[in-house]
Amino acid sequence: MSVPAALAPFLPGGRPAAPPGGRRPRHSHSPRVRRLASDRGLSLDRIAGTGPLGRVTVADVHRAASTAKSSSPATAVAARTLRTAVSEVEVTRLARTTDLLACVIESSVQSLRAVPGPAAATSRPRVRVHAPDGPLRDVVNAHDLSVQGIRRTLDDAYAVPDHADGSSAPALAVHDLRGSGLLFDLPVLGDGELAALSVGDVVDRPAVVALPDGGRGIGMGTFVHLALTVDEQAAGADAAAVLTQVRQRLESHERRAS
Structure with missing residues:
Protein backbone atom coordinates (compact mmCIF):
# COMPACT_ATOMS: atom_id res chain seq x y z
CA MET A 1 0.00 0.00 0.00
CA SER A 71 29.71 41.62 16.44
CA SER A 72 26.95 44.14 17.21
CA PRO A 73 28.51 47.43 18.51
CA ALA A 74 25.07 48.98 18.88
CA THR A 75 24.11 46.64 21.73
CA ALA A 76 25.54 48.88 24.45
CA VAL A 77 24.16 52.05 22.86
CA ALA A 78 20.63 50.65 22.62
CA ALA A 79 20.14 51.11 26.36
CA ARG A 80 20.59 54.88 26.10
CA THR A 81 17.47 57.02 26.23
CA LEU A 82 18.28 60.10 24.15
CA ARG A 83 15.96 63.10 23.91
CA THR A 84 16.50 66.51 22.31
CA ALA A 85 14.69 69.75 23.13
CA VAL A 86 14.98 73.11 21.31
CA SER A 87 14.26 76.61 22.62
CA GLU A 88 14.67 80.24 21.52
CA VAL A 89 16.05 82.82 23.96
CA GLU A 90 16.33 86.58 23.63
CA VAL A 91 19.90 87.80 24.24
CA THR A 92 19.67 91.40 23.03
CA ARG A 93 21.82 92.74 25.88
CA LEU A 94 24.13 89.76 26.29
CA ALA A 95 24.97 89.80 22.59
CA ARG A 96 26.68 93.18 23.10
CA THR A 97 29.04 91.67 25.70
CA THR A 98 31.68 88.94 25.66
CA ASP A 99 29.79 86.90 28.26
CA LEU A 100 27.12 85.22 26.09
CA LEU A 101 28.82 81.83 25.74
CA ALA A 102 29.99 81.87 29.37
CA CYS A 103 26.42 82.62 30.50
CA VAL A 104 25.11 79.72 28.42
CA ILE A 105 27.67 77.34 29.95
CA GLU A 106 26.99 78.55 33.50
CA SER A 107 23.23 78.20 32.98
CA SER A 108 23.62 74.69 31.55
CA VAL A 109 25.94 73.42 34.29
CA GLN A 110 23.81 74.78 37.11
CA SER A 111 20.60 73.48 35.52
CA LEU A 112 22.04 69.96 35.23
CA ARG A 113 23.36 70.20 38.76
CA ALA A 114 19.89 71.12 40.06
CA VAL A 115 18.45 67.82 38.82
CA PRO A 116 18.47 65.14 41.57
CA GLY A 117 20.25 62.44 39.63
CA PRO A 118 23.63 61.14 38.43
CA ALA A 119 24.37 64.42 36.62
CA ALA A 120 24.34 66.32 39.91
CA ALA A 121 26.64 63.74 41.53
CA THR A 122 29.44 64.16 38.98
CA SER A 123 32.52 64.85 41.09
CA ARG A 124 34.43 66.91 38.53
CA PRO A 125 31.95 68.22 35.97
CA ARG A 126 33.91 68.84 32.81
CA VAL A 127 32.53 70.96 29.97
CA ARG A 128 34.00 70.61 26.50
CA VAL A 129 33.43 73.51 24.13
CA HIS A 130 33.51 72.87 20.38
CA ALA A 131 33.90 75.79 17.97
CA PRO A 132 33.72 75.45 14.17
CA ASP A 133 36.98 77.31 13.53
CA GLY A 134 38.75 77.05 16.86
CA PRO A 135 40.40 74.48 19.13
CA LEU A 136 38.56 72.47 21.74
CA ARG A 137 38.30 74.08 25.15
CA ASP A 138 37.78 72.33 28.48
CA VAL A 139 36.22 73.95 31.53
CA VAL A 140 36.92 71.80 34.60
CA ASN A 141 34.92 72.15 37.84
CA ALA A 142 32.55 74.44 35.98
CA HIS A 143 29.97 74.33 38.79
CA ASP A 144 32.42 76.23 41.04
CA LEU A 145 33.06 79.01 38.52
CA SER A 146 31.21 82.27 37.98
CA VAL A 147 30.41 83.61 34.53
CA GLN A 148 33.62 85.65 34.62
CA GLY A 149 35.63 82.59 35.69
CA ILE A 150 34.22 80.53 32.82
CA ARG A 151 34.99 83.32 30.36
CA ARG A 152 38.60 83.56 31.59
CA THR A 153 38.96 79.78 31.21
CA LEU A 154 37.65 79.95 27.64
CA ASP A 155 40.17 82.68 26.87
CA ASP A 156 43.01 80.65 28.39
CA ALA A 157 45.28 79.29 25.68
CA TYR A 158 46.09 76.32 27.94
CA ALA A 159 42.49 75.18 28.36
CA VAL A 160 42.94 72.48 25.71
CA PRO A 161 41.74 68.96 26.59
CA ASP A 162 44.25 66.88 28.53
CA HIS A 163 43.75 63.29 27.37
CA ALA A 164 46.55 62.04 29.61
CA ASP A 165 44.71 62.52 32.88
CA GLY A 166 42.24 59.67 32.23
CA SER A 167 39.19 61.90 32.57
CA SER A 168 38.88 63.29 29.06
CA ALA A 169 35.21 62.40 28.69
CA PRO A 170 33.15 65.51 29.52
CA ALA A 171 29.82 65.47 31.30
CA LEU A 172 28.56 68.27 29.02
CA ALA A 173 29.56 69.18 25.48
CA VAL A 174 28.76 72.66 24.15
CA HIS A 175 28.81 73.24 20.39
CA ASP A 176 29.28 76.93 19.60
CA LEU A 177 27.73 77.55 16.17
CA ARG A 178 27.84 81.35 16.33
CA GLY A 179 29.03 82.85 13.08
CA SER A 180 28.24 79.68 11.12
CA GLY A 181 24.86 80.84 9.80
CA LEU A 182 23.14 77.84 11.40
CA LEU A 183 20.20 78.58 13.67
CA PHE A 184 20.75 75.33 15.57
CA ASP A 185 21.91 71.77 15.21
CA LEU A 186 20.76 68.62 16.96
CA PRO A 187 23.84 67.65 18.98
CA VAL A 188 24.94 64.03 19.20
CA LEU A 189 26.32 62.62 22.45
CA GLY A 190 29.88 61.35 22.47
CA ASP A 191 31.21 58.52 24.63
CA GLY A 192 30.72 59.28 28.31
CA GLU A 193 28.75 62.49 27.75
CA LEU A 194 25.53 63.00 29.69
CA ALA A 195 24.34 66.03 27.72
CA ALA A 196 25.25 68.06 24.65
CA LEU A 197 24.10 71.61 23.88
CA SER A 198 24.32 73.50 20.61
CA VAL A 199 24.31 77.31 20.62
CA GLY A 200 23.03 78.57 17.29
CA ASP A 201 23.98 81.69 15.39
CA VAL A 202 22.85 85.00 16.92
CA VAL A 203 20.21 86.68 14.75
CA ASP A 204 18.38 90.01 14.83
CA ARG A 205 14.69 90.15 13.98
CA PRO A 206 11.54 92.17 14.80
CA ALA A 207 9.98 91.29 18.13
CA VAL A 208 7.34 92.54 20.55
CA VAL A 209 8.97 94.86 23.11
CA ALA A 210 7.79 96.68 26.23
CA LEU A 211 7.39 100.44 25.84
CA PRO A 212 8.25 103.04 28.54
CA ASP A 213 4.57 103.87 29.01
CA GLY A 214 3.78 100.24 29.86
CA GLY A 215 2.41 99.41 26.44
CA ARG A 216 3.83 97.07 23.84
CA GLY A 217 5.24 97.70 20.40
CA ILE A 218 7.43 96.29 17.67
CA GLY A 219 11.16 96.60 18.01
CA MET A 220 14.38 94.80 17.09
CA GLY A 221 15.62 91.96 19.25
CA THR A 222 18.56 89.56 19.22
CA PHE A 223 17.85 85.87 19.63
CA VAL A 224 19.69 82.57 19.86
CA HIS A 225 18.42 79.01 19.55
CA LEU A 226 19.53 76.33 22.00
CA ALA A 227 19.23 72.59 21.33
CA LEU A 228 19.92 70.19 24.20
CA THR A 229 20.36 66.42 23.87
CA VAL A 230 20.33 64.45 27.12
CA ASP A 231 20.91 60.80 27.91
CA GLU A 232 17.92 60.80 30.23
CA GLN A 233 18.62 57.37 31.69
CA ALA A 234 22.25 58.10 32.59
CA ALA A 235 21.73 61.72 33.65
CA GLY A 236 18.48 61.17 35.52
CA ALA A 237 17.18 64.30 33.80
CA ASP A 238 14.46 65.19 31.32
CA ALA A 239 15.78 67.13 28.30
CA ALA A 240 12.81 69.52 28.12
CA ALA A 241 12.87 70.23 31.86
CA VAL A 242 16.63 70.89 31.86
CA LEU A 243 16.43 73.17 28.82
CA THR A 244 13.59 75.12 30.44
CA GLN A 245 15.85 75.82 33.41
CA VAL A 246 18.72 76.78 31.08
CA ARG A 247 16.47 79.27 29.29
CA GLN A 248 15.21 80.75 32.55
CA ARG A 249 18.73 81.21 33.94
CA LEU A 250 19.91 82.73 30.66
CA GLU A 251 16.98 85.16 30.72
CA SER A 252 18.05 86.19 34.24
CA HIS A 253 21.57 86.93 32.93
CA GLU A 254 19.95 88.91 30.10
CA ARG A 255 17.99 91.09 32.53
CA ARG A 256 21.12 91.83 34.58
CA ALA A 257 23.29 92.64 31.55
CA SER A 258 23.97 96.31 30.87
Whole structure:
Protein backbone atom coordinates (compact mmCIF):
# COMPACT_ATOMS: atom_id res chain seq x y z
CA MET A 1 0.00 0.00 0.00
CA SER A 2 1.35 3.38 -0.98
CA VAL A 3 1.08 6.39 1.33
CA PRO A 4 1.33 10.09 0.52
CA ALA A 5 4.88 11.35 0.58
CA ALA A 6 3.96 14.02 3.15
CA LEU A 7 3.03 11.29 5.68
CA ALA A 8 6.09 9.14 5.15
CA PRO A 9 8.25 10.82 7.84
CA PHE A 10 5.60 10.02 10.48
CA LEU A 11 5.45 6.28 9.78
CA PRO A 12 7.81 3.69 11.33
CA GLY A 13 11.07 3.77 9.44
CA GLY A 14 9.69 6.56 7.34
CA ARG A 15 12.58 9.02 7.54
CA PRO A 16 12.90 10.92 4.27
CA ALA A 17 15.61 9.71 1.97
CA ALA A 18 18.76 11.75 1.77
CA PRO A 19 19.14 13.88 -1.35
CA PRO A 20 21.84 13.01 -3.90
CA GLY A 21 24.42 15.13 -2.07
CA GLY A 22 24.03 13.08 1.08
CA ARG A 23 22.54 15.98 3.13
CA ARG A 24 19.04 15.90 4.57
CA PRO A 25 16.69 18.87 4.38
CA ARG A 26 17.51 21.61 6.90
CA HIS A 27 13.99 21.36 8.41
CA SER A 28 14.99 18.10 10.07
CA HIS A 29 16.56 19.91 13.07
CA SER A 30 15.38 18.76 16.46
CA PRO A 31 12.55 20.62 18.25
CA ARG A 32 14.99 21.70 20.95
CA VAL A 33 17.30 23.30 18.40
CA ARG A 34 14.40 25.04 16.62
CA ARG A 35 13.05 26.37 19.91
CA LEU A 36 16.48 27.56 21.05
CA ALA A 37 17.13 29.33 17.75
CA SER A 38 13.71 31.00 17.91
CA ASP A 39 14.39 32.21 21.46
CA ARG A 40 17.71 33.72 20.29
CA GLY A 41 16.13 35.34 17.24
CA LEU A 42 18.29 33.30 14.87
CA SER A 43 17.47 31.70 11.53
CA LEU A 44 18.55 28.08 11.22
CA ASP A 45 19.14 28.60 7.50
CA ARG A 46 21.98 30.99 8.40
CA ILE A 47 23.74 28.69 10.87
CA ALA A 48 26.36 26.22 9.68
CA GLY A 49 25.53 22.83 11.18
CA THR A 50 28.23 20.54 12.52
CA GLY A 51 25.96 17.60 13.35
CA PRO A 52 25.33 14.46 11.29
CA LEU A 53 24.31 15.22 7.71
CA GLY A 54 24.77 18.95 8.38
CA ARG A 55 22.16 19.23 11.11
CA VAL A 56 22.45 22.22 13.45
CA THR A 57 23.22 21.27 17.04
CA VAL A 58 22.59 23.09 20.31
CA ALA A 59 26.26 24.03 20.42
CA ASP A 60 25.97 25.55 16.93
CA VAL A 61 23.07 27.76 18.07
CA HIS A 62 24.95 28.94 21.17
CA ARG A 63 28.03 29.72 19.08
CA ALA A 64 25.99 31.68 16.51
CA ALA A 65 24.23 33.65 19.26
CA SER A 66 27.56 34.53 20.88
CA THR A 67 29.02 35.66 17.55
CA ALA A 68 26.01 37.84 16.74
CA LYS A 69 26.16 39.51 20.15
CA SER A 70 29.89 40.27 20.00
CA SER A 71 29.71 41.62 16.44
CA SER A 72 26.95 44.14 17.21
CA PRO A 73 28.51 47.43 18.51
CA ALA A 74 25.07 48.98 18.88
CA THR A 75 24.11 46.64 21.73
CA ALA A 76 25.54 48.88 24.45
CA VAL A 77 24.16 52.05 22.86
CA ALA A 78 20.63 50.65 22.62
CA ALA A 79 20.14 51.11 26.36
CA ARG A 80 20.59 54.88 26.10
CA THR A 81 17.47 57.02 26.23
CA LEU A 82 18.28 60.10 24.15
CA ARG A 83 15.96 63.10 23.91
CA THR A 84 16.50 66.51 22.31
CA ALA A 85 14.69 69.75 23.13
CA VAL A 86 14.98 73.11 21.31
CA SER A 87 14.26 76.61 22.62
CA GLU A 88 14.67 80.24 21.52
CA VAL A 89 16.05 82.82 23.96
CA GLU A 90 16.33 86.58 23.63
CA VAL A 91 19.90 87.80 24.24
CA THR A 92 19.67 91.40 23.03
CA ARG A 93 21.82 92.74 25.88
CA LEU A 94 24.13 89.76 26.29
CA ALA A 95 24.97 89.80 22.59
CA ARG A 96 26.68 93.18 23.10
CA THR A 97 29.04 91.67 25.70
CA THR A 98 31.68 88.94 25.66
CA ASP A 99 29.79 86.90 28.26
CA LEU A 100 27.12 85.22 26.09
CA LEU A 101 28.82 81.83 25.74
CA ALA A 102 29.99 81.87 29.37
CA CYS A 103 26.42 82.62 30.50
CA VAL A 104 25.11 79.72 28.42
CA ILE A 105 27.67 77.34 29.95
CA GLU A 106 26.99 78.55 33.50
CA SER A 107 23.23 78.20 32.98
CA SER A 108 23.62 74.69 31.55
CA VAL A 109 25.94 73.42 34.29
CA GLN A 110 23.81 74.78 37.11
CA SER A 111 20.60 73.48 35.52
CA LEU A 112 22.04 69.96 35.23
CA ARG A 113 23.36 70.20 38.76
CA ALA A 114 19.89 71.12 40.06
CA VAL A 115 18.45 67.82 38.82
CA PRO A 116 18.47 65.14 41.57
CA GLY A 117 20.25 62.44 39.63
CA PRO A 118 23.63 61.14 38.43
CA ALA A 119 24.37 64.42 36.62
CA ALA A 120 24.34 66.32 39.91
CA ALA A 121 26.64 63.74 41.53
CA THR A 122 29.44 64.16 38.98
CA SER A 123 32.52 64.85 41.09
CA ARG A 124 34.43 66.91 38.53
CA PRO A 125 31.95 68.22 35.97
CA ARG A 126 33.91 68.84 32.81
CA VAL A 127 32.53 70.96 29.97
CA ARG A 128 34.00 70.61 26.50
CA VAL A 129 33.43 73.51 24.13
CA HIS A 130 33.51 72.87 20.38
CA ALA A 131 33.90 75.79 17.97
CA PRO A 132 33.72 75.45 14.17
CA ASP A 133 36.98 77.31 13.53
CA GLY A 134 38.75 77.05 16.86
CA PRO A 135 40.40 74.48 19.13
CA LEU A 136 38.56 72.47 21.74
CA ARG A 137 38.30 74.08 25.15
CA ASP A 138 37.78 72.33 28.48
CA VAL A 139 36.22 73.95 31.53
CA VAL A 140 36.92 71.80 34.60
CA ASN A 141 34.92 72.15 37.84
CA ALA A 142 32.55 74.44 35.98
CA HIS A 143 29.97 74.33 38.79
CA ASP A 144 32.42 76.23 41.04
CA LEU A 145 33.06 79.01 38.52
CA SER A 146 31.21 82.27 37.98
CA VAL A 147 30.41 83.61 34.53
CA GLN A 148 33.62 85.65 34.62
CA GLY A 149 35.63 82.59 35.69
CA ILE A 150 34.22 80.53 32.82
CA ARG A 151 34.99 83.32 30.36
CA ARG A 152 38.60 83.56 31.59
CA THR A 153 38.96 79.78 31.21
CA LEU A 154 37.65 79.95 27.64
CA ASP A 155 40.17 82.68 26.87
CA ASP A 156 43.01 80.65 28.39
CA ALA A 157 45.28 79.29 25.68
CA TYR A 158 46.09 76.32 27.94
CA ALA A 159 42.49 75.18 28.36
CA VAL A 160 42.94 72.48 25.71
CA PRO A 161 41.74 68.96 26.59
CA ASP A 162 44.25 66.88 28.53
CA HIS A 163 43.75 63.29 27.37
CA ALA A 164 46.55 62.04 29.61
CA ASP A 165 44.71 62.52 32.88
CA GLY A 166 42.24 59.67 32.23
CA SER A 167 39.19 61.90 32.57
CA SER A 168 38.88 63.29 29.06
CA ALA A 169 35.21 62.40 28.69
CA PRO A 170 33.15 65.51 29.52
CA ALA A 171 29.82 65.47 31.30
CA LEU A 172 28.56 68.27 29.02
CA ALA A 173 29.56 69.18 25.48
CA VAL A 174 28.76 72.66 24.15
CA HIS A 175 28.81 73.24 20.39
CA ASP A 176 29.28 76.93 19.60
CA LEU A 177 27.73 77.55 16.17
CA ARG A 178 27.84 81.35 16.33
CA GLY A 179 29.03 82.85 13.08
CA SER A 180 28.24 79.68 11.12
CA GLY A 181 24.86 80.84 9.80
CA LEU A 182 23.14 77.84 11.40
CA LEU A 183 20.20 78.58 13.67
CA PHE A 184 20.75 75.33 15.57
CA ASP A 185 21.91 71.77 15.21
CA LEU A 186 20.76 68.62 16.96
CA PRO A 187 23.84 67.65 18.98
CA VAL A 188 24.94 64.03 19.20
CA LEU A 189 26.32 62.62 22.45
CA GLY A 190 29.88 61.35 22.47
CA ASP A 191 31.21 58.52 24.63
CA GLY A 192 30.72 59.28 28.31
CA GLU A 193 28.75 62.49 27.75
CA LEU A 194 25.53 63.00 29.69
CA ALA A 195 24.34 66.03 27.72
CA ALA A 196 25.25 68.06 24.65
CA LEU A 197 24.10 71.61 23.88
CA SER A 198 24.32 73.50 20.61
CA VAL A 199 24.31 77.31 20.62
CA GLY A 200 23.03 78.57 17.29
CA ASP A 201 23.98 81.69 15.39
CA VAL A 202 22.85 85.00 16.92
CA VAL A 203 20.21 86.68 14.75
CA ASP A 204 18.38 90.01 14.83
CA ARG A 205 14.69 90.15 13.98
CA PRO A 206 11.54 92.17 14.80
CA ALA A 207 9.98 91.29 18.13
CA VAL A 208 7.34 92.54 20.55
CA VAL A 209 8.97 94.86 23.11
CA ALA A 210 7.79 96.68 26.23
CA LEU A 211 7.39 100.44 25.84
CA PRO A 212 8.25 103.04 28.54
CA ASP A 213 4.57 103.87 29.01
CA GLY A 214 3.78 100.24 29.86
CA GLY A 215 2.41 99.41 26.44
CA ARG A 216 3.83 97.07 23.84
CA GLY A 217 5.24 97.70 20.40
CA ILE A 218 7.43 96.29 17.67
CA GLY A 219 11.16 96.60 18.01
CA MET A 220 14.38 94.80 17.09
CA GLY A 221 15.62 91.96 19.25
CA THR A 222 18.56 89.56 19.22
CA PHE A 223 17.85 85.87 19.63
CA VAL A 224 19.69 82.57 19.86
CA HIS A 225 18.42 79.01 19.55
CA LEU A 226 19.53 76.33 22.00
CA ALA A 227 19.23 72.59 21.33
CA LEU A 228 19.92 70.19 24.20
CA THR A 229 20.36 66.42 23.87
CA VAL A 230 20.33 64.45 27.12
CA ASP A 231 20.91 60.80 27.91
CA GLU A 232 17.92 60.80 30.23
CA GLN A 233 18.62 57.37 31.69
CA ALA A 234 22.25 58.10 32.59
CA ALA A 235 21.73 61.72 33.65
CA GLY A 236 18.48 61.17 35.52
CA ALA A 237 17.18 64.30 33.80
CA ASP A 238 14.46 65.19 31.32
CA ALA A 239 15.78 67.13 28.30
CA ALA A 240 12.81 69.52 28.12
CA ALA A 241 12.87 70.23 31.86
CA VAL A 242 16.63 70.89 31.86
CA LEU A 243 16.43 73.17 28.82
CA THR A 244 13.59 75.12 30.44
CA GLN A 245 15.85 75.82 33.41
CA VAL A 246 18.72 76.78 31.08
CA ARG A 247 16.47 79.27 29.29
CA GLN A 248 15.21 80.75 32.55
CA ARG A 249 18.73 81.21 33.94
CA LEU A 250 19.91 82.73 30.66
CA GLU A 251 16.98 85.16 30.72
CA SER A 252 18.05 86.19 34.24
CA HIS A 253 21.57 86.93 32.93
CA GLU A 254 19.95 88.91 30.10
CA ARG A 255 17.99 91.09 32.53
CA ARG A 256 21.12 91.83 34.58
CA ALA A 257 23.29 92.64 31.55
CA SER A 258 23.97 96.31 30.87
